[in-house]
Amino acid sequence: MLKEIDIILDEHEGAAREDLIPILQEIQENQGYISENAIVKVGDYLNLPTSKIYGVATFYNQFRFEPKGKHHIQVCRGTACHVLGSSTVLDQLEKHLKTKADQTTRDGMFSIEVVACIGACGLAPVICVDGEFYAKVTSDSIKEIVETYRNKID
Amino acid sequence: MNLNILVNNQPLTAEKGQTILEVLNKNGIKVPTLCHIKDMLPSGACRICLVEQRKTGKLVPSCSQPVEEGMDIITNSPKVNEARKTIIELLLSNHPDDCLYCSRNLNCELQTLSNNYHVRERQVRGVKNNHHLDLSSASIVRDPAKCILCGRCVRVCEETMGISAIDFINRGSNSVVGPAFNKGLNTSSCVNCGQCIVVCPTGALTEKSHIPELLEALNDPKKIVIVQHAPSISVSLAEEFGMETGKDINGIMNAALRKIGFDRVFDTSFSADLTIMEESAELIHRIVNGGVLPMITSCCPGWVKFAEEFYPEFLPHLSTCKSPQQMLGAIIKTHYATTTGINSEDIFSVSIMPCTAKKFEGQRAEMTSKGISNIDAVLTTRELAELIKLYEIDLHNIEPELADSPLGLRSSAGKLFASTGGVMEAAIRTAHYKLTGKELVKFKINEIRGTHGIKEATIKIGDLDLNVAVTSGLQNAKDLLAQVKEGRMDLHFIEIMACPGGCIGGGGQPINSDENALKARMKSIYSIDERESIKVSHKNPEIIDLYNEFLGKPLEEMSHHLLHTTYEERDVLK
Structure with missing residues (x-):
C-alpha cells in the first residue's frame, strides 16, 4: 500500500504546494482513503507541514480518513432527498450499522458517505451501495438492502 | 504620495499602500481587532474591525482595506456598532459561559469586547x-x-x-x-x-499550571522549597501589577517570594554567569582544537527541541552546556544540598521563567540526577503574578531584599541573558578575557543589541576575528541556518532564541505584551548593565568560589558531569 503512494509521488516530480489537492485525490483514488502515513509522506515530498495538509484535506468533503468498508454506502443529502426524508434515512442507517457518516463499521463491512447530490432527484430519497442505486428508500427498506449485502457471498 | 481622507468628519493624511486600520491607529483612533497581528499581512477573518464608508454606506474591514484618496469613513456609526455587536454575539453563540472559572477572566479580549459593545x-x-x-x-x-x-x-x-x-x-x-x-x-x-x-x-x-504542586510543597513542613528567578522576570513582572512597563523590581520580587514562604531565593542570572564560564570555555576549546563550528547556544529549550526535530544535522553544533535553569537546578540538588546538610530529596526546586518551554525542559530525562528531577516546578511570569495575588502581597508596599547567598549574586552579564544578544555579549566578554588575559575596552556591543531578527558582528579578540550572529524568532533562525547549510563558513558562534526579542518576549510573559513593552524591558536590562560594576561573569565572586570549592575548572570532570548535557533527534509529526 505505502509503495503505491511512493509511486504516485514519483509521478509528480517537481511538484509544489499547488499540486497538493491533485496528489491527495490520486492517493484516495488508489487507496480508498487518506491515511496518516500518506499525509506524512506527502508532507515530506512537498515540504509542507502535516498540520497544513491535514487542514486542507479536512476542509474538503471529498476526502475520507478511514478505509472504506467492504461495502460502501453513499447517502444522498441533496435538496430533493432532504425534502423526502433523507435525514431520517441517514439516521436510521447510522443506528442500524452502529457507525457514523464518514466512518466504517468495526468489522470493516460497511462504510457510510454523505454526498451532496447524487443526481437522481426523481428517485428521492436515494442511496447507492457499491455503485448500485436504490430508489425511494425507507427506514425499513434500507435495513433489508444492507442485510442482503452483509449476506452476499463473493 | 499623500492621500487625504476624512475619518469621523476629521481630515487626515495617509500614505498610499497603508490600510485604513494603520491610518486610524497612527492617529489614535481605536478600532477593535481580533484576527489582526501587527506587522503581518491582514487575514480579514473576523470582521470586527469594520468601518462604514459614508458615501456608499458599505461596511469594509479596516485591517485589509487600503486607503484611497477622498475616502470618507465613520468608525463608530450605529451601523458599525450594530454589526460589531452581532459579530460578538455570534462568537459567543457556542462559547462556554464559564468566564468566572477561566484563567483569562478579566484579561480576555472576547470578554472586553462583549462588555464594550453592551452584550447583555x-x-x-x-x-x-x-x-x-x-x-x-x-x-x-x-x-x-x-x-x-x-x-x-x-x-x-x-x-x-x-x-x-x-x-x-x-x-x-x-x-x-x-x-x-x-x-x-x-x-x-x-x-x-x-x-x-x-x-x-x-x-x-x-x-500548564504548576501552582497546585507548588502549593502542596509550600505547605509541606518537610520540604525545603527553593526558588530561582530568570533574568527577565524582574523587568516584566511589574506590568502585571499596574506598575511602569519595564520597571526593574528585582528586590521587591525577592521580598515577595520570601513572604510567600520560599525557603531560599536564588537568581538564575547567577547560573547564567555559570553558563557563560562553561560556554565561553567550550567556544575557545572548539576554536583552538578545530571542533565543530559555528557553535550554537543551547540555553533556549524551544530552540533545542526545534533543532532536535528539524535540524538534527546541527545537533553537534549545539553547545553541550545545560541552560541556566538546569545548571542551577543541578547545583542546588547536589553541591548546595551537601554543603548545607539538606537531603536532596527534601528539596522542592522551583524556577520562575518567562517561558513555557522551560516546563518541558525541566521534565527532560537528561535533566535528572539519580532519578531525581533537578527542577520540580516551573512557573511563568504570569503564574508568579497569580501566586503573588493569591498570597495577597502588596508589591507597592514592601521593602526590596537581596537574593540569598551563595547562588544569588550575579554580574550584569548574566542579567543580559534576558534579551536577544545578551548571551552572546556576555560570552564574548568572558571569552575575550580568557583568550587575551585582558578585559574588553568597550563591553557594549551595539551591533547585537536591539530587536532585529538577525544581527551580526565581528569582534577582534587578539589575533582572532570572532564572527558572531544573533537571531530570535525561529523563522529568522531558519533563514540563518539555511545560509550555514548552503556553505557559509565565516561564523564562529550563533545565539538562537526561539521567541522574538529573546526571553523578555517569551511565551510565559504577560499576555498581549506589545512592541513597546518589549523595548521597555530591553532598555531596563541594558540600563542595569550600564550602572552596575561587575559587568563580566568571570568576576562574579560567588562563581569564583563555586569553581574553587566544588567544580574545579570549566569543562573539567565535575562541570562536565553536572553542567553539560546531550541532545537527540526527535521523531514527531512535522
Whole structure:
C-alpha cells in the first residue's frame, strides 16, 4: 500500500504546494482513503507541514480518513432527498450499522458517505451501495438492502 | 504620495499602500481587532474591525482595506456598532459561559469586547462543539471549546516560528484549531515556546499550571522549597501589577517570594554567569582544537527541541552546556544540598521563567540526577503574578531584599541573558578575557543589541576575528541556518532564541505584551548593565568560589558531569 503512494509521488516530480489537492485525490483514488502515513509522506515530498495538509484535506468533503468498508454506502443529502426524508434515512442507517457518516463499521463491512447530490432527484430519497442505486428508500427498506449485502457471498 | 481622507468628519493624511486600520491607529483612533497581528499581512477573518464608508454606506474591514484618496469613513456609526455587536454575539453563540472559572477572566479580549459593545444576553444559541481538553503537552493546555478561530496562534506558529504545529481542521462550524490528525500537542512538532498563548485572545491556549504542586510543597513542613528567578522576570513582572512597563523590581520580587514562604531565593542570572564560564570555555576549546563550528547556544529549550526535530544535522553544533535553569537546578540538588546538610530529596526546586518551554525542559530525562528531577516546578511570569495575588502581597508596599547567598549574586552579564544578544555579549566578554588575559575596552556591543531578527558582528579578540550572529524568532533562525547549510563558513558562534526579542518576549510573559513593552524591558536590562560594576561573569565572586570549592575548572570532570548535557533527534509529526 505505502509503495503505491511512493509511486504516485514519483509521478509528480517537481511538484509544489499547488499540486497538493491533485496528489491527495490520486492517493484516495488508489487507496480508498487518506491515511496518516500518506499525509506524512506527502508532507515530506512537498515540504509542507502535516498540520497544513491535514487542514486542507479536512476542509474538503471529498476526502475520507478511514478505509472504506467492504461495502460502501453513499447517502444522498441533496435538496430533493432532504425534502423526502433523507435525514431520517441517514439516521436510521447510522443506528442500524452502529457507525457514523464518514466512518466504517468495526468489522470493516460497511462504510457510510454523505454526498451532496447524487443526481437522481426523481428517485428521492436515494442511496447507492457499491455503485448500485436504490430508489425511494425507507427506514425499513434500507435495513433489508444492507442485510442482503452483509449476506452476499463473493 | 499623500492621500487625504476624512475619518469621523476629521481630515487626515495617509500614505498610499497603508490600510485604513494603520491610518486610524497612527492617529489614535481605536478600532477593535481580533484576527489582526501587527506587522503581518491582514487575514480579514473576523470582521470586527469594520468601518462604514459614508458615501456608499458599505461596511469594509479596516485591517485589509487600503486607503484611497477622498475616502470618507465613520468608525463608530450605529451601523458599525450594530454589526460589531452581532459579530460578538455570534462568537459567543457556542462559547462556554464559564468566564468566572477561566484563567483569562478579566484579561480576555472576547470578554472586553462583549462588555464594550453592551452584550447583555445570549442572542444566538449555537450548537456547542464537543472538543476535548488537550492536556498532552508538558507546557501548553489547549481548550478548543474556548477558541474563536481568529487564527492568531496558527499564524504565529507558522510565520514567526516557522513550525506550523497547528492549523485549522475541518470546515465551517466544525472548524477547530489543532495539530495534524487532531491529536495531542505532544505528538506534534510544537516546541512549547508559548507564543500562541500570548497572542490568544481567549483562554483557548494557556500554560500548564504548576501552582497546585507548588502549593502542596509550600505547605509541606518537610520540604525545603527553593526558588530561582530568570533574568527577565524582574523587568516584566511589574506590568502585571499596574506598575511602569519595564520597571526593574528585582528586590521587591525577592521580598515577595520570601513572604510567600520560599525557603531560599536564588537568581538564575547567577547560573547564567555559570553558563557563560562553561560556554565561553567550550567556544575557545572548539576554536583552538578545530571542533565543530559555528557553535550554537543551547540555553533556549524551544530552540533545542526545534533543532532536535528539524535540524538534527546541527545537533553537534549545539553547545553541550545545560541552560541556566538546569545548571542551577543541578547545583542546588547536589553541591548546595551537601554543603548545607539538606537531603536532596527534601528539596522542592522551583524556577520562575518567562517561558513555557522551560516546563518541558525541566521534565527532560537528561535533566535528572539519580532519578531525581533537578527542577520540580516551573512557573511563568504570569503564574508568579497569580501566586503573588493569591498570597495577597502588596508589591507597592514592601521593602526590596537581596537574593540569598551563595547562588544569588550575579554580574550584569548574566542579567543580559534576558534579551536577544545578551548571551552572546556576555560570552564574548568572558571569552575575550580568557583568550587575551585582558578585559574588553568597550563591553557594549551595539551591533547585537536591539530587536532585529538577525544581527551580526565581528569582534577582534587578539589575533582572532570572532564572527558572531544573533537571531530570535525561529523563522529568522531558519533563514540563518539555511545560509550555514548552503556553505557559509565565516561564523564562529550563533545565539538562537526561539521567541522574538529573546526571553523578555517569551511565551510565559504577560499576555498581549506589545512592541513597546518589549523595548521597555530591553532598555531596563541594558540600563542595569550600564550602572552596575561587575559587568563580566568571570568576576562574579560567588562563581569564583563555586569553581574553587566544588567544580574545579570549566569543562573539567565535575562541570562536565553536572553542567553539560546531550541532545537527540526527535521523531514527531512535522
